Amino acid sequence: MKLHVLDCGAMSCDLTWLLLKPGRTIRPRAERDRPVEWYPCTTHAVLVETDEGSLLWDTSCPRDWETRWIPTGLQEFFPYDQVSDEQYLDAQLGRLGVSPDSLDYVVLSHLHFDHAGNVRMFAGTGARLVCNDKEKEFAFGYEGAFDGAHLKADYEGLDFQTVSGDTEILPGVTLIEAPGHTVGTMAMKVDLPETGTMIFTSDAVYMGDSYGPPATPAAIVNDLTAWYASVEKIRSIAERSDATVIFGHDAEQLRSLRTAPDGFYQ
């Protein structure tokens, strides 16, 4: 079993999107003139190779973000402008010698624009596209081209298989239902023989500062009560399994990880 973290560079954004924290993004009067803090909102994918099959977790942002995101306006708030040519998802897979048609599963933590941006690359390859059932129902159910950070251009017309509840999709790889950020957000738990357990939270927990304790929410939360419950669910699973928790958009943490193509976990 081998796990590769693919560092796909970063969007740039006002940290307030990610962290509503007094003293950090929410300012007391003494700091009313201090400028907003912009943050490298890192984005990653994870490749898991097992004897029973291979799985890609999330697909990051697309190369054509600046035009594709125009209907949403998000290209102005989350420009994907801190990325080198070798950091785009297709290049990262290429450097590992992985072609899109060699994968068994492509699992989306949720269908936001910065996670489903390259899922179309896997259409018709034989890889099964997987998301949570409630995420699919929402993402295909709204009227119009986009709703918040869901953008139909990313995924419309693709055939998703769904999972519901916590699901072991490959031996040692479990998808954990963690709604709140969106209705069908999932985290992924991977039990590695040497490293131990790693939990990838995706946007169920943006960064270490969000995890706390206490948990600190963000500007984009579909259901705040569900969000808090999911953070504590992840925390209790992590404590029971003595897991390393990898957050969805934590720049400092991502820099501390072993990343592809040279670094991996076993």
Ligand SMILES: [Zn+2]
């Ligand atoms: Zn998201």
